[in-house]
Every structure is written in structure tokens, then in C-alpha cells.
Amino acid sequence: MEFIDYYKILEIDKSASEADIKKAYRKLARKYHPDLNPNDATAKQKFQKINEANEVLSDTDKRKKYDQYGKDWQQSEQFEQAQKQQRQGGSRQGFQGGGDFGGGEDFSDFFESMFGGGGASSFGRGGGRSTKYKGQDLNAELHLDLKEVFTSQKQTLTVNGKNIRLTIPAGIENGQTIKIKGHGAPGVNGGPNGDLLITFSITNNSKFKREGDNLFSTYELDLYTAVLGGEAMVDTFDGKVKLKINPETQNGTKVKLKGKGFPVYKQEGQFGDLYITYHIKIPHNLSEKEKELFSELSKLKKDGN
Amino acid sequence: METENLITLEKVCELYEVEPDFIVALNDFGLLDFIVVEEIKFVNKEQIGDLERMMRLHYDLEINMAGIDAISHLLQRVHEMQRELISLKNRLG
Numbered sequence: 052m053e054f055i056d057y058y059k060i061l062e063i064d065k066s067a068s069e070a071d072i073k074k075a076y077r078k079l080a081r082k083y084h085p086d087l088n089p090n091d092a093t094a095k096q097k098f099q100k101i102n103e104a105n106e107v108l109s110d111t112d113k114r115k116k117y118d119q120y121g122k123d124w125q126q127s128e129q130f131e132q133a134q135k136q137q138r139q140g141g142s143r144q145g146f147q148g149g150g151d152f153g154g155g156e157d158f159s160d161f162f163e164s165m166f167g168g169g170g171a172s173s174f175g176r177g178g179g180r181s182t183k184y185k186g187q188d189l190n191a192e193l194h195l196d197l198k199e200v201f202t203s204q205k206q207t208l209t210v211n212g213k214n215i216r217l218t219i220p221a222g223i224e225n226g227q228t229i230k231i232k233g234h235g236a237p238g239v240n241g242g243p244n245g246d247l248l249i250t251f252s253i254t255n256n257s258k259f260k261r262e263g264d265n266l267f268s269t270y271e272l273d274l275y276t277a278v279l280g281g282e283a284m285v286d287t288f289d290g291k292v293k294l295k296i297n298p299e300t301q302n303g304t305k306v307k308l309k310g311k312g313f314p315v316y317k318q319e320g321q322f323g324d325l326y327i328t329y330h331i332k333i334p335h336n337l338s339e340k341e342k343e344l345f346s347e348l349s350k351l352k353k354d355g356n
Numbered sequence: 357m358e359t360e361n362l363i364t365l366e367k368v369c370e371l372y373e374v375e376p377d378f379i380v381a382l383n384d385f386g387l388l389d390f391i392v393v394e395e396i397k398f399v400n401k402e403q404i405g406d407l408e409r410m411m412r413l414h415y416d417l418e419i420n421m422a423g424i425d426a427i428s429h430l431l432q433r434v435h436e437m438q439r440e441l442i443s444l445k446n447r448l449g
Binding site for chain 1: 446
């Protein structure tokens with residue numbers, strides 16, 4: 052557990068007055084408040100640190116204890132004893148973080164060790180203003196494989212001990228967030244429940260590259276089929292198709308297989324396209340006979356047929 | 357008139373301990389819609405999340421009404437750009 056320099060966090064020096072602390076806190080809070088930094092985990096962490104620093108430095112007793120013991124906080128028990136008689140339950144002056152504080156983060160171990168955990172436990176769990184009516188929104192992340200989002204999925208999630216049956220529409224994008232209305236924390240005073248916000252993290256272990264609804268892949272075509280034409284069995288995302296290869300197909304030729312791409316999100320029955328690029332394989336380990344025949348071909352070409 | 361999804365302006369002010377003037381100002385700035393039934397002003401519960409955010413900006417961060425208005429526009433742009441960024445990252449991936 053490391054010592055935390057609360058003065059450094061609030062960018063003030065040790066002689067800062069109460070007004071300086073308040074001013075510094077408000078300035079930094081305006082910069083890092085989760086409402087002003089949506090989906091920014093770094094800002095959220097920074098805001099929590101600022102809140103913690105303010106919690107300590109804006110409270111006379113806490114600041115005194117922190118200043119006196121600072122780095123030697125483990126020995127602060129004596130101080131605790133001495134102050135016990137006079138100490139009053141310090142009021143919490145931190146901001147309510149709002150919707151982004153679904154995770155139930157508390158203050159740091161350093162804070163808990165020095166000032167006890169009791170005061171911090173309600174922080175960030177939507178106390179105060181945000182639970183006076185509407186329940187808090189909860190955030191969750193769901194990891195799926197690309198194969199799983201090719202078809203609509205029925206999943207049961209357990210959130211706060213409650214099972215939520217969920218249909219994930221096929222074609223959902225990596226990083227996309229869906230809102231499940233009313234499945235967040237319960238409201239109070241007749242207020243609506245919060246929402247559950249699920250962000251999807253989709254891993255692609257397939258050989259297909261996905262761009263929205265379209266898929267891309269390559270097919271290794273042997274030289275003879277490329278030159279003379281023929282057929283090839285090509286993988287699609289959910290099967291195989293037989294393709295006709297035109298004679299004299301060039302390396303890098305791209306073909307579009309309409310409707311063989313990824314499902315279009317919330318447009319049942321609609322699919323994007325699959326683009327296949329032919330990579331022509333040049334034969335190797337040629338036999339003497341093959342070399343001879345290639346030489347003959349080469350000679351023919353040089354002689355102008 | 358269905359009022360299940362509505363909450364009176366008076367109740368909002370009581371629950372959140374805010375002045376009616378603040379909520380009325382949000383309405384004046386086009387940041388919050390009122391539904392008026394028999395001269396009683398209601399707020400749709402769907403808007404409570406946004407209202408809470410605006411209350412935090414105003415009361416916690418001391419941002420005035422014009423500031424909230426500007427922030428609301430910018431946040432909308434931020435959300436749009438974040439969506440675009442995800443889509444572009446996925447294309448690169």
C-alpha cells in the first residue's frame with residue numbers, strides 16, 4: 052500500500068487555505084467529472100482520486116491527521132485515540148459521481164487504512180442526489196466470439212443476483228453498447244429503475260476480416276486453375292460455396308459474393324457481402340519435367356508464339 | 357391522460373431539493389420538455405437521467421444554464437464521435 056500525496060493530486064501546496072482547496076477541487080472536478088468525460092475510465096479514476104483528496108483536505112480533522120502522520124500513517128493509531136473524544140462524524144463533501152459510478156468503487160486502501168472504511172463505503176454507489184428517485188444505471192461488459200454474434204443469441208445474465216434473459220441481435224458490433232431499460236438499480240419514491248448498459252467486446256478468431264456487415268477473406272488459387280479456369284470451393288462464414296474461376300484470372304482479383312457477409316444488425320434476413328481476393332500460388336519444388344515444360348512455355352512467349 | 361410515466365414538477369423539486377426556477381430555466385433553454393395537464397407541469401420519467409446530469413453540472417460544478425446548453429451539444433458530438441471511432445477501430449482491427 053502506497054502513500055498518496057493528496058496535495059499533489061489537487062495541485063496545491065501544503066499551505067493551501069480552505070478556499071484554495073475548494074477552488075482547486077472544483078477546477079479539477081470540472082475537468083475530470085464523469086458527466087463531462089463519457090466512457091473515459093482514466094478520467095473516472097482521476098476524478099475518484101480528486102474526490103478522495105478533497106474528502107481528506109477539506110475536513111479539518113482528517114487534514115490535521117494526514118499532515119501530522121502523512122507517510123507514517125501506520126502509526127496514526129495514537130492520534131486516533133487522542134482525537135476520539137473530540138471527533139465528530141465528518142460529513143462527506145464529495146460530489147456524487149452519477150451514472151458512471153456503477154462499479155461500486157470505494158476510496159483507496161491508503162484512505163481506508165488511515166481514516167477507516169466506514170465513511171467511504173457509500174461513495175460512488177449512487178448515494179445522495181442520484182438515488183432520490185431514479186435508480187442508478189449499471190454498466191456491464193459481455194465478451195463474445197464473432198461466431199456467436201453471427202446468429203441472434205439468447206443469454207441469461209446475472210446482475211445483482213437477478214437473472215435477466217436477453218436476446219442479443221445478430222450482427223452486433225464490437226464496442227457497441229445496448230441499453231436494457233429498467234434493469235439497473237431500483238428507483239426509490241416511485242421513481243423508475245436505472246438501466247443496464249451492456250458493452251460488447253467481440254473477439255474475431257476467424258480468417259474473415261469484418262467491416263460492418265461486410266466480410267473479407269483471401270483464397271489461395273493454384274496457378275493452373277488461375278491460368279486455365281475451373282472451379283474452387285471457397286469458405287464462407289457459415290459454409291462453403293463453389294465458385295467458377297475464369298481462365299486467365301489475375302493475382303489480386305477480388306470477387307463479391309452478395310449476401311454472404313455478416314447479418315445486418317436488427318434487419319432480420321439481411322446480410323452484407325463477402326469479398327474474396329485471389330492469391331495465386333506459384334508452384335515450387337518443380338520436377339525436371341515441369342521445369343522443361345515451363346521453359347518451353349517461356350520460349351514460346353519470347354518467340355511471339 | 358396517462359400519468360404513470362410522468363412526475364410533477366413540484367415532486368421533482370421536492371425530491372431533489374432544487375428550486376422550480378432551475379427546472380423552468382432548463383425548459384426555457386430547450387433542455388427539458390414539460391407536459392402540461394390541466395395546468396399542472398409534468399416531466400417525463402424518461403428525462404430524469406438527463407435532468408439528474410444537468411443538476412450535477414449546475415449544483416456540483418457550478419455551471420450556468422448557457423454552459424449546460426453548450427455542454428449538452430458537445431456531449432452529443434462526443435458520443436457521435438466515439439461511435440465513429442469504434443467503427444473505424446473495428447475496420448483497422
